Amino acid sequence: MLLSRFAESLYWAGRYLERAEATARLVRVHTELFLDLPRAAGVGWSPLLAVTGAGDEFLGRHTGPDEDDVVAFLAIDPKNRGSILASIGQATVSLQLSRVLLPTASFEVVTKLQDWAAASSAEAIDRRTRLDWMDEVIARCQLLAGSLAGTMCDDEAYGFLQIGRYLERADMTIRVLDVQAGILVGQPGEDAGGEPYHDLTWMGVLRSLAAHQMFRRSQGSGVPGPAAVRFLLREERFPRSVEFCLASTARALTQLPRAAVPLAGCARVRSRLRDLQPAEVDTPGELHELADDLESGIGALHDELTRTYFRLEAAPPAVVAPA
Structure with a gap:
């Protein structure tokens, strides 16, 4: 049996590594969108704070969503536990706690990732170096994921690592849809092509989830909003869709002991996806309600995992029959 402290550290390592990669991709794509679109398009930096759920914390220390402040907060701020640098650091600590279960080469990859990110953190802010820095974070996180996938046994330890990664990935997909796609779905003139920057902005949503090319491959030209939302929610073959992550x-x-309760929680969220109605992705209000339901389901699944595997109640003392 895998010790609960190892299971928890691997689960959170998976979540932190996925969070670092996803945040780097969000910042990178939003920077490109900000530079490509004219000021009249109204692209600001507050949506990034909303997606990451860090708006209140940011505004508690800053006067407004200025570009450099937002990027620094999301990329390298050590006080923001969801920043890229903090996520990498927390993933490294989590993997250190379970180092005996990891291939040596993989642990060296994450150590080099942390050292490089800390040494080059200033490059994350300047526009001239920001995109390359984000690309390097993404590449190094994927290198680590590939190293672990290629060298770890497919056992309980790897299972918890994967569960953490997939739940974090599903959560990020839902957040992006709720905040960014929710603004776009149902905009006046969407079907008529009345919004001049609509397709570009929708492509930004897909690219922020590494989904643009696969969406175009399956759907053809154009980026109709509801079709993109359904792709990100229910496409069984796309590894960043919510359905794929939950599956x-x-x-x-199924490879873990005592998995009945977490499996039931996972099935409830998947059932909500299967019952998805077209109206729920055609209007911002319905989409927001759907995102809230899915977020609640994933949060409940996290709690069930915690109770089942990480916060075990002490067993009652054995009763010894009198002689």
Whole structure:
């Protein structure tokens, strides 16, 4: 049996590594969108704070969503536990706690990632170096994921690592849809092509989730909003869709003991996706309600994992029959 402290550290390592990669991709794509679109398009920096759920914390220390302040907060701020640098650091600590279960080469990859990110952190702010820095974070996180996938046994330890990654990935997809796509779905003139920057902005949503090319491959030209939302929610073959992440989580859970309760929680969220109605992705209000439901389901699944595997109640003392 895998010790609960190892299971928890691997689970959170998976979540932190996925969070670092996803945040780097968000910042990178939003920077390109900000530079490509004219000021009249109204592209600001507050949506990034909303996606990451860090708006209140940011505004508690800054006067407004200025570009450099937002990027620094999301990329390298050590006080923001969701920043890229903090996520990499927390992933490294989590993997250190379970180092005996990891291939040596993979642990060296994450150590080099942390050292490089800390040494080059200033490059994350300047526009001239920001995109390259974000690309390097993404590449190094993917290198680590590939190293672990290629060298770890497909056992309980790897299962918890994968569950953490897939739940964090599903959560990020839902957040992006709720904040960014929710602004775009149902805009006047969408079907008539009345919004001059609509396709570019929708492409930004897809690219922020590494989904643009696969969406175009399956849907053809154009980026109709509701079709993009359905792709990101229910496409069973796309590894960043919510359905794919939940299915992968369920497969990993089947290899673990005492998995009945977490599996039931996973099934509830998947059932909500299967019952998805077209109206729920055609209007911002319905989409927001759907995103809230899915977020609540994933949060409940996290709690069930915690109770089942990480916060075990002490067993009652054995009763010894009198002689």
